[in-house]
Amino acid sequence: MIDALEILVLVATGALAVFGVVLTILNRPPDRTMRLAVGAVEVLLVVQAAIAAVRVFSGTALPETQTFLIYLVVSVCVLPIATQFATAEPTRWGGTVIAVGAIATAVAVWRLQGLWLAGA
Numbered sequence: 395m396i397d398a399l400e401i402l403v404l405v406a407t408g409a410l411a412v413f414g415v416v417l418t419i420l421n422r423p424p425d426r427t428m429r430l431a432v433g434a435v436e437v438l439l440v441v442q443a444a445i446a447a448v449r450v451f452s453g454t455a456l457p458e459t460q461t462f463l464i465y466l467v468v469s470v471c472v473l474p475i476a477t478q479f480a481t482a483e484p485t486r487w488g489g490t491v492i493a494v495g496a497i498a499t500a501v502a503v504w505r506l507q508g509l510w511l512a513g514a
Contacts, residue, residue, distance in 0.1 A: 400507050410493070423489075472498050476496075
């Protein structure tokens with residue numbers, strides 16, 4: 395995986411989590427700005443997943459390839475699901491739902507890097 399892209403994804407998910415908490419503190423439901431922020435982070439995650447998948451399927455040997463691929467899918471799926479839950483019935487807690495999804499995504503990305511380094 396690309397270290398710079400991983401750091402960018404971790405910073406972006408951290409910023410998204412902070413944004414979600416701020417929205418909750420301000421007593422505002424997630425709005426268009428939040429959906430755009432989630433979309434931007436999701437684009438980074440899809441780019442990272444595509445690069446990693448190409449490298450894995452082109453022969454990079456990992457000790458736990460199946461686990462790596464599961465984490466890869468999870469890292470891409472968590473934020474859209476959290477956003478759907480947060481915006482289905484807009485309340486002040488929607489920002490917290492997205493923040494938790496962003497933290498879970500950051501943990502998945504961090505674990506991906508650990509699995510990748512174990513294969514190096």
